Amino acid sequence: EVQLVESGGGLAQPGRSLRLSCTASAFTLGDYGISWFRRAPGKGLEWVSFIRSRPYGGTTEYAASVKGRFIISRDDSKGTVYLQMNSLNSGDTAMYYCGRLSSANRDDAFDVWGQGTMVTVSS
């Protein structure tokens, strides 16, 4: 079954860091761009970050709310995309999901989603 599995969430103190992982199974992660999204309690979905596939430069994009604090990267040999989250604050508390962009076109849909990993930022 084609799927993405997130891990690495947990409790972090304000100002600390966490690294999330998003691992693919039953498809070649290297062929796809991958995004991270989040949904804070009582709020809607928010796009966080995106990394293109290597054939398209492997370049990255960030939402304004996380730019300069979060870093997305990929290791296609491990079938995994990472989200390094630094300088965490309470506003980062959310369920984090990764999703697969169905083609190289930014206009396309995210057709495969992971089950999510919870990040709680609290002292």
Place this chain on the structure above:
Amino acid sequence: QSLLTQPPSVSGALGQRVTFSCTGSGSNIGAHYDVHWYQQLPGKAPKLLIFANTNRPSGVPDRFSASRSGTSASLAVSGLQAEDEADYFCQSYDSRVSGWVFGGGTKLTVL
């Protein structure tokens, strides 16, 4: 504040038809970027429901349909079933923020 606007809630009785609206602007839906819809059941991951404005992925019942016009889009669910109770999100790309944007989501309650 979401760049795509959705009503916070919609309700309908079993078997009825409901619609969800999604209003954007000239930098997203109005710029001809495609609109996609996702269903998120309680405690579950989002699931792609409609892609490229009107298309259903394999396995999505034809009770779900969607359309777009100008700077808006809409999703319709006919023959409401109890298992349709979920949050529904529209999504597009926005050239002003150079990123992907979602509506705030609409919670569907099946009466």
